[in-house]
Amino acid sequence: MATSTPKYTPVRHYAIGFFLSAILLYSDITYGAFTPLRGLANASSLYAQMISNGLLENISNTFYSFQKNRNLVIENKELQEQILQIRTRDFIERKNSQEKIKIIDFQKELISSLNNNNIHIYKIASIDLRNYLCCSTHRIFLQNTKNVSMERNVPVFAGTSFIGQTKDTFLDFIEVILFSDTSHVLPVKSNFFYCDARGKGKPMLISCLLDQNNADFQDQIGDKVYTSGLGGIFSKDVEIGFISAINTVSINETEILITLKTNPLNEIFYGVIGKETDEI
Amino acid sequence: MLGFWLDDSLNPVSIKFFLELNFGFLIFTYWVFAMPEKLQSLAALFYGLVIDLFFSQVIGFNMIFFVATSYVIHLYVFRFRIFSYFQLAVFFSGSSTFYIACKYLLLSPHNYSYVVLISSFLINAVLWVGIYLIMRAFRRSIFSNL
Known part of the structure; x- marks a missing residue:
């Protein structure tokens, strides 16, 4: 009496496939x-x-062209996009103006570099929605239609705040890593603390770990959080979100949860402060 | 491909309810189960590579799972033939849940959740029965000679 069922393929082929996959x-x-x-x-x-x-x-x-108001609708759409572009551009220009007034000698170099920066506005091509809503990797792709060469780790902003940094470019697309990605670290500050906030892997959330014995810490839920500018990438004092929770994680540590100001799902146009670059 | 595209489209919504659908994996396992002589190690490897390229964050993850699952199915394919729908659903949904668990552990440990695994096990068991019946009807109407 047979004690096992017949087999189709020798285990050798599967073993090779298994180890090859494991190596990759x-x-x-x-x-x-x-x-x-x-x-x-x-x-x-x-x-x-x-x-x-x-x-x-x-x-x-083609179907739409039969309607009388087609041109009006297109014009309206274009104007809306222009308004969005202007709004996005206006945010960083206002920040630049404030920087000029506030920052003194040791930041002159930074101001001059900001003044020389080119602001490029890109339309979003895709957001990795599946990973954004469930997992650790939070990336978006911007459409680089003008083929502008883009450096890595350049700040990216949308709406009225920063949202991440450029990570890489593939063909005509710029990959942007969002603050909420678990591999991203952003130096931030509030009125009472400075810290490096790491992405939580959840939409619009980043967190800081603080020493619980820190007597200076008096923040409360709802307090605003700003970029500290300590990393040298982002300009300082830009509001990026607010404290949404304060959790005790161990005897010595407190976790500060920060909800970001800008929701990438609501934004169409993203600005990138590039250095002087040559078009390809 | 259609299964993984469905997963990509539906999971952003379903994950809010702690459900991770796994159409792609279940459809693949159905075809290996239904046509073991046609889908062997090389097909599993190639299919895994394509899925990794277009739907995954790392190369090799789907390859390794497809090859391993394909091997287990080939090993017990005739025993599966005498299993009830319930037993088949438990096995294939279990495999799918194992796949989801490994995916979270390896690629997104921050979001690992037993609630997601348990609810996904139940929903994928139900999905398996639906996929089994639909795919079988499709196979019989399109590939009537297979």
Whole structure:
């Protein structure tokens, strides 16, 4: 009497496949060996989405052209986008003006660099919504239609605050790491503390760990949190959110939860303060 | 691909209710279960690579799981044939939950949650029965000779 069922494939093939996959997985997690390949695949799929979206948009526009108010609607849309662009650009220009007044000698170099900066406005191409809502990796892709060369780790802002930094560029897309990504650290301050806030891996949340014996700490829920400017990347005193919870995590440590001001899901245009760059 | 695309579209909504759907994995396991002689180690490896490239954060994760799951299914494929729907649903949903657990542990440990795993186990067991019936009807109508 047979004690086992028949088998189709020798275990050798599966073992080879298993170990090959394990090697690829290890090298990707540890060394990021396939990051460019994955970026290329992401960019390609975004291109495909854009082309298909473009086709769909063309078809819908064809039908739409039969309506009398077509031009009016398009003009209205363009004006709305311009308003959004102006609003986004206006935020950083106002910040620059404030910096000029406030910051003294030791920050002159920073001011001059800000004044020489080019502000580029990009439209969002995609947000990795699945990971954004559940997991640790929070990234968005911006559409770099003008092929402007972009440096890494440049501040990115949207709405009325910063939201992250550029991470990489793939084809015509700029990958942006959001503050809420667990691998991102942002130097922040409030009226009573300075700390390095790390992303929580949850939408619009970052957190700081503080020494519980810190007598200076008198913040309360709802207090505003600003960039400290200590990292040398972000200009200081830009409001980035507010304290939404204060939790005791151990005998000596307190976790300050900060809810960010800008929701990336609500923003269409993102600004990047670039250095003087040459167009490709 | 359609399954993973569905996961990508639905999970941002379902995760709010502590549910992680796993259409892609369940559909793959169905086809291995239904046509073991046609989908073997190389097909699992290749399919895993494609999914890793377009839907995953790391290369190799889906490859390793697809190869391992494919092997287990091949090993017990004839025993599965005499299993009830309930037993099949428990096995395939269990595999799917193991896949989800490993994904969280490896790629997003901050968000690891037993509530998500338990609720996903239950919902994927229900999904498996639906996928089994739909895919079987599809296979019989399209690939009537298989």
